[in-house]
Amino acid sequence: MFKKITVIIVLALSATCCLHAQLPSVLLKTIDGREVKTDTLHLLNQGRPVIIDFFATWCHPCNRELDAIAEVYDEWVEETGVKLIAVSIDQAHNQSKVKPLVNQHGWEYDVLLDPNSEFKLAMGIPGAIPYTLIIDGEGKIAYRHNGYVEGGEAELIEKVREMVKK
Numbered sequence: 001m002f003k004k005i006t007v008i009i010v011l012a013l014s015a016t017c018c019l020h021a022q023l024p025s026v027l028l029k030t031i032d033g034r035e036v037k038t039d040t041l042h043l044l045n046q047g048r049p050v051i052i053d054f055f056a057t058w059c060h061p062c063n064r065e066l067d068a069i070a071e072v073y074d075e076w077v078e079e080t081g082v083k084l085i086a087v088s089i090d091q092a093h094n095q096s097k098v099k100p101l102v103n104q105h106g107w108e109y110d111v112l113l114d115p116n117s118e119f120k121l122a123m124g125i126p127g128a129i130p131y132t133l134i135i136d137g138e139g140k141i142a143y144r145h146n147g148y149v150e151g152g153e154a155e156l157i158e159k160v161r162e163m164v165k166k
Contacts, residue, residue, distance in 0.1 A: 023139050024122035028087070028112040031099045036112060038119050039139065041085060044110070047137035048081035049163050051156065053109075054120055054131040056090050057097045062130040063105070065148035069156070070107055076157055080164045084109045089117050089129065134159055 025039040042050055053069075055062035066086060069076075076082050086107065088098045092115040102111050114120055125131045126146065134143040134156070143159045145152075 021141050023135065023141070024119070026114075026119040026122055028114055028119060031088075031102060031111045031113065038112075038122075042135050042137060042139035044085070045081070045083040045137070048083065049137065049142070049160050050135040051082060051084040051160070052087060052133040052135060053084060054087045054089055054114075054125060054129050056088060056129060057094060057101045058090075059129050061148040063101075064150070065130050065132075065152065066107055066109070067105060068150070068153045070105065070109075072153065072157070073108065076160070080157070080160050082157075082160045082164075085112060086110070087112045087114050087119060089114050089120055091115055132156060134163065136163055 023039045023041060025037055028036050028038060030036060041052065044050065051069075053062075053066065055066060057063075069084060073084065086102075086109045088095070088111060090098055090113070095113055095115055098111065098113060102109075112119075120131075123133070123141075128146055130146075130148050132143075132145045133141055136142045142163055145156070
């Protein structure tokens with residue numbers, strides 16, 4: 001019994017320990033080949049919240065989540081000024097599939113490539129994706145969420161709205 005409680009406490013602490021931590025500095029590339037340092041991602045949105053969504057081309061829940069957000073993204077941007085950055089964790093041999101997938105779905109997000117999962121690992125993100133973060137205007141992690149269920153994007157925008165009201 002004690003061991004089970006300890007495991008639950010450790011899991012709960014690991015899920016919340018990195019809230020308000022700064023973004024680590026990892027050098028990634030955009031799908032167009034430009035280099036971006038991850039510790040400056042919050043600067044891309046002039047102090048407004050940034051959603052970082054880790055996905056892979058082969059991950060159906062990831063694609064459903066990004067499709068669902070795409071349907072309301074323009075409204076979110078107009079209302080809150082939020083910016084979404086999708087980070088592909090596809091390995092190097094699959095990177096050529098990322099840009100066609102983005103174009104096929106019509107996603108208007110910035111897309112970064114993390115072929116060795118360096119950024120994902122530096123963030124302490126477990127294996128399962130999609131994994132979504134909200135970063136505040138100072139580059140601190142304000143929210144973390146793992147997985148996707150239909151309608152889950154409503155919780156995401158509510159968290160962004162709460163941040164914008166502060």
